[in-house]
Amino acid sequence: MALDPSRTIARRGLTGLILVAAVCLPLIALMVQDVVRELRLLRSASADNLQWTLSQAEIEFQEFRRSAERVANGSASDLETLRADFDIFYSRIGTLEASGVFVRLRENDEFDAALTTLREFLDASVPVIDGPDAALREEVRRWPPQLAELREVTRDLSISGLTFFASASEARRDGIALTLRRVALLTTALLLAMAATLVILRRTTTQLQERGRLLSATNARLNTILDTTRDGIVVADRHGRILQFNAAAEAMFGRKAPQVDGLRFSRFIRSTETKHDPVRLESLDGQGRWTMEGLRRDGSTFPIEIAVSRASAGGEDIFIGSVRDVSHSVAAERDLLAAHDRAVAGEKAKSDFLAVMTHEIRTPLNGLLGNLNLMQDTDLTEDQSRFTRNMAISGEVLMRHVDSVMDIARLEAQTPPNAREPVHLGQLLQDVVDGQSGAAVARDTTLTWRWIGPAAGWVASDPVRLNQILLNLVGNAIKFTEAGAIIIEAEAETDRDDPGKLTLELRVIDTGIGIAEDALETVFDDFTTLDTSYRRKTGGTGLGLGIARRLTESLGGEIGAESTLGEGSVFWLRLPLTRTAAPAQPIRQTEDAAEARPLDILVVEDNDINQDLALDQLRALGHRAVAASDGRAGVAMAEAQAFDAILMDISMPVMDGLEAARHIRASNGPCANAPIIALSANVLARNQERFKAAGMNDFLGKPFTRAALQATLERAMSRPAPAPRADDGPGTRMPSDAVVARLRATLSKEVADLIDWLSEADIDTPEIGERCHRIAGTAAAFEETGLRDALVAIEEAAEAKDAPTFQSRVADLAKLDPRRNDASGAPQKHAV
Template sequence: MFFTILPTNRKGRGIAFVAGLVAAGAIALLSYNVSREIRLLGSARSDNVQWSLVQTQVEFLEFAQEIERDPVDLTKLRQEFDIFFSRMRTVNEATVFEALRADATVRQHLADLSRFLDEAVRIVDVPDAVVLQQIPRLGMLASEILPTVRALGNSGLDISAIAADSQREKVARTLTQLALAIAGLIGMLLLAILYLYQLNVRIYRRERENKQTSTRMSTVMGTSLDGVIVCDAQGLILQFSPAAEGIFGYAEKEVLGRDIGAVIVPDHMRKAHDAGMERMRENGEKRVVGKGRVKMEAKHREGRVFPVELAIQSAMTDEGEIFIAFLRDISHRVAAEAELVAARDKALASEKLKTDFLSTMSHEIRTPLNGLLGNMLLLRDTKLNPLQDRYVGYMETSGRLLISHISDVLDITRYDAGKLSTRSRPVNISALLQAIVDNQKSTAAHNETSLHWRWIGQNVGWVLSDHDRLQHVLMNLIGNAVKFTRRGKVSVTVENIGQAQNAELMIKITDTGPGISADLAERIFDDFVTGNAAYDRVAGGTGLGLSIARRFVHALSGEIGVDSVVGEGSTFWVRLPVVQTEAPEEPIADEMALPLTRSLDVLLVEDNEINRMVAREMLVAEGHSVTEAHDGPQGVEAANGRRFDLILMDISMPLMDGRTATRAIRSGDGPSKDTVIVALTANVMVDEQQAFLAAGMNSILTKPLSRNALRTLLSQTSRLATDEETNMINKSHSDETREALGEEAFVKLRSRFVTEVDEYHEWLISDEARDFLEIAARTHKVAGSAAVFGADELRKILRAIETAAKAGNITRIRANVAQFTASWTATKSQLSR
């Protein structure tokens, strides 16, 4: 039983083997000791030490008797002497007497006897006559040594008795040790038997657990939805689960022992599979094993290839390393993912189509609106009777309303596309609310409704927020409250519910109107939702106002909601985080508002005849000369023919669009290569406008064309043209810098300056929100570089931008940025001369 069970447990086998060696060694050592002691006892009996010592006395006495005999028989005398001599020699030399000789007294007796024998030899071994003469002396010597002989015998008896006692004690002690060792061995054997019993129980339990585990694994493999394939290191299949049978179409008995590559690996992947198996066998490289789930292709019994998700793990067994593959047919999932990707692409395409549609419709609607409103603007310059003037006013109002609706739709598109940006600048909440309330006073009076606003608690004053977005939200909410309330009351309250500098405004607009049902309140901020969709409704609207307000509030990191009771009224509220700030400095007079210094030669590139006529009449009315081009190629040809002060470039034109025409002018060597080119477009999408600037245009005028915007542009360009007639560069200052640095260093530094200003210009005109301090810091740096090269005019404009940024005056910044764009174009042209 021991040797049957022991090999199943290496640790137990090692312990038992060591214990057996220790026990066997102890017993062997003790047995040897007992045997040696017994041999020593037996040797003492055979030699008969005590008899020899007694015999020594007897033989000495017989020698002494021969000395006293008369007459002396010399032959007998010599014979007895030799016997005694021989006996003493044995005592002195025999091994058995070693213990005796170890005693100091015995050694002294033996020394005395040795001296006696030496003297007796000199008397006995001489001629007979001499011996006879020495007999008396020999008798005297014998008498003297007799006590020593007796003492030697007595000492031997004592020592032998002591040695025998000691030997018996050793034997008894050895036998005791042997008994203890045997008892210990028996105890160890009992422990070993107990341990082996426990080991046997454990092995039995483990075998039972292994059997249960095997049964569970078989059940799992049999019921698993994933196919399970077990292979050895050679790639031969050892197990093939029922799920694998269903996935690949093989029965387990058909594939056992076959190479897995030939069974499930597609033909076009077989070479790579075989190479991977070979690498793994040669150097253990595993590229898929233990790497989690991977997507691959597999081959069905029928030969078709389909996608699978595969995970492989390895394990060591007594037969060597095995590999367990878990496979799942993902054909349906891949098909679903492909459908999902197709749906996503379709949705993205639809979104792009929607954006393109809105952009196109914006352009297509704004283009005729530009002609309509422009002609009405020109019509106002003529003499009109009161009725005609009223009709023109109605048309202008309708046109502006249509423009407002278009802007609302574009704002929704920007927000949903994540491109709706906000600009933080100082806003006086009190002034903003007062202006809105004043604007709505007439409507409230017409509806016989009272309208007022007030602060709850401390007045916050100036905060950083987006003035235009906030104004749009509050105008919509207050306007709706006034519009739907008849003979009632509209009150606006604002309260700071935040702390310290981190203010948080709670603005509530409460009315006593008809109220909103719970169902409508849940979707009132959705697109195209109105309180009443009937044709006879009292108030009109597209249903986009509140949805745009919600988007604007979210863009400002705020919340918006409504609480309403039908028949009692509604309360719309806006919760908006803001940062308190100081009131900005009063803006200085805008230099760009100065009158024109001279008339300009303008090239107008526009394919729409009505829009071209409107722009031409506006330009001529301002005192400028106009050259017209009907499309892009004509515009490029005209610009390459002579120098213009300003080019107004339409974007959407046949044959060649405005961006292509601008790039052609900028890349050519014509006299208008560096002329200010302004996009004249109905497209107000931010990304499109960025593309216009990237194409080389300096600024943008949106349609419908505003006379004020056109006048501002003409004023800027006129002043720039006047400056160009003088110099944009302080020549003496630039020459001093060139002389101080040297020609080569000056050229390198000038090139770096041009790059720096171009990057600053691109950064400044981008639509991303900028922090005022960041604008001031970067502008200050560029202004310092401009001073080095004597760009005094450019530096002056940059200082104005810096001052406006420090004051938080966004209007002033925008005006100076437009001036900077034109100034930099001229400065860069003169800088390279």
């Protein structure tokens, strides 16, 4: 039982007062005793006797001196007086030397020196004093000078002694005063402690009175609560005999309190496991709530929950039991379990139905579509061809819907174990982007990916499920994004306790139509579509996100979405993964086979035409090539995937080639030591030195031939580049005429737009150099040297702020306007 805080404070106050008194009173008694002793010493005559003795020594010396002077003047009758005075003075000096009361005084150097001088004179004079009168009279005549000196010595003896005793008396009085002050302080402290104790006792008394009133009110409220609570409250003694039975317990057990007073409570409850054994209340103490059976007066039983706690009253242990009738809860739980079993059975039946029906639908649908394909290869009329084509399109849409439904049915019917195998995250993301880029371009939308923070390489996961999740999310983003942008962000957070584990977060961010806030809660439900009207622009079963959710959960992750209507959406998933080593590569048979291995090459180029040309030539040489559209994207791809070489354009938006090269070299990524080849139409030597200072290994000027590209790769790789593939034709093969025509048309449009823009642009416009440099690179790729030179001249004039030269070079460029050449019908060598 907790102690009353007020009584605790009072006890502590009294204890403190006793301790203070126990310390202060003995100290005060000792100090008072010391004061009394010192006062007695001051009242004693010993100090006065000592001072009288010192003064008497000086007087007796003067008496002796006067007797000596009279004898020296011829008075024979004074010899006996002289001897008597000498004896008296001799005795006085002897007293000062031998008496114990003068021990401390003899420790004074001045007093001791004077005493020694007098002793030497007295010891030397004793034979003369005790000798014949004539000899004494003769010696006394020689004493006056010596006695004059001894008079001062005697005076010093007296004064030093008196001074010493005066100082000692003063010190004793100071000691008495200090002791009295200490007594006063201790007395004050004792009085303050007594006053504080009185204040505490008074306050405690007031608080105890207030607590008494509160306790009475609390008891009244508790009694009211006990009488009105729905739980039965039973109070029993340590033997289990009932002491108190509230109204709820009376109604619960069908007995009045007087009827059960003194009876054992175990008669009214029993365990559901051991029904014939009596229940001991102490075994339930502090064990939480127990489910048991209660016994009514009519013998019927009902389920109860009981919790027992121990308390103390009047020094005796008591048990307080809280009993609750849970008949309704048990019935509700039983109904809930039955409903759950029915729901599980219904879900299983639904899943089995979907699995069977979708399979049965897919089988004839596959035959239908196959026969339609065969029919399209026969001779059909124009109407028949149109009909079969429409039927094939509708059949393919239906097949996709059936596949989605089958995915749901398969996931719900049986969840296969996850395949744990090495997965390169960067390659997986690149494959998803490559596979979906066509659909994105069809909707005039860009699709890219990047790492946020350090890249994670190889991990152990299920590549099929992870790929399907990303395809569903990206496909959904493409479906609702038109003329916008989609980017996949990947971020890996390493586990602090285990560096071999990480949490991967993938975010698919789009600038599409967005999702209303109230629709976000159901966006991952099956058969959910954002637009259910007859006018909706996008198709689908509404199962893609539901499948993504199921697959994410099967991988132990979580998935969610955030969106702003009209601005775009972010779909994210977090997966726990484990780092793993790259899978072992198959052993190459010969060194020649190793030398012929195609290279993985990254092309970082912002100009679409130059990018297409570079990729086409690299692939014609037998290499695998991918592209990034600016320096930042190139850095991200270089950190995510290992490339054998990197072709880096210099002038690009967002991040130029020099800065991108520095980032790659400074990173610890897989391409930190890969050869980087600079691509630029600016072939000045000083610029090439800048490229190498930024960490680039070689330089390839625009325009470049396939032979120059191959030679540069051989130098960068320090070995011969692989030969072109047999199916690519000779090494001088160029893109098809259709591709070249399309690229030339794009270049012509860019030149025409640039001429119109330069005619109104100010020389201080910062975009002049960037646009001229980019188009000059494209012109160099088509060997349009005149156009390239004109653009470089404009770029240099703008950089030098040379307005006259700038206007002149713009005018020269206008003469190369492809629109003029088309109008004249006679294009020149430099025309595009």
